[in-house]
Amino acid sequence: TQLLEQSPQFLSIQEGENLTVYCNSSSVFSSLQWYRQEPGEGPVLLVTVVTGGEVKKLKRLTFQFGDARKDSSLHITAAQPGDTGLYLCAGGSNYKLTFGKGTLLTVNP
């Protein structure tokens, strides 16, 4: 079974601060996805990374896939209250995704 460990589990910061959350595994993934989920809703895909060492930017969010394709990070610059949510990483080596437990981010105004 492929496991994804996310850290930190909880993060509470002030508006304007920067933060990084991590997604680590002992397994190699062909691709890794990041989702954000708000309470009472389904996850929304933010990005998919495929190539080892790949860096993708989505406005204030920067995603990086490790060279060995076993880990990934999400960095948010100048966090805003609207960034609040559960951030999930998910890896897939076949047609099935394995989800991490998520990082619950709260950005206080």
Added chain:
Amino acid sequence: GAVVSQHPSWVICKSGTSVKIECRSLDFQATTMFWYRQFPKQSLMLMATSNEGSKATYEQGVEKDKFLINHASLTLSTLTVTSAHPEDSSFYICSARMDPINSPLHFGNGTRLTVT
């Protein structure tokens, strides 16, 4: 963009009754649909994978006779929780994917089930 609709968004039922949850792909044909369960502040746990026209594949530890899945068309999959008990109370989410296999997943907004 691809939209997946789940219905109902919340349901309360009495212990011992059955509840059906629908997952529809509104603007694409979903070859494969996935059903997840999510407990508060926890991640999504895959329950089963359903392919149109064939039997669902259940994950280890998920009772197929309790969680009945039907994927009768390319736009609709249903999950029926039979003889529900309070411990079945959870947030149930579906996702759908079109061909090919590496197509992105599109998630529904989930169904909050409360069994009293």
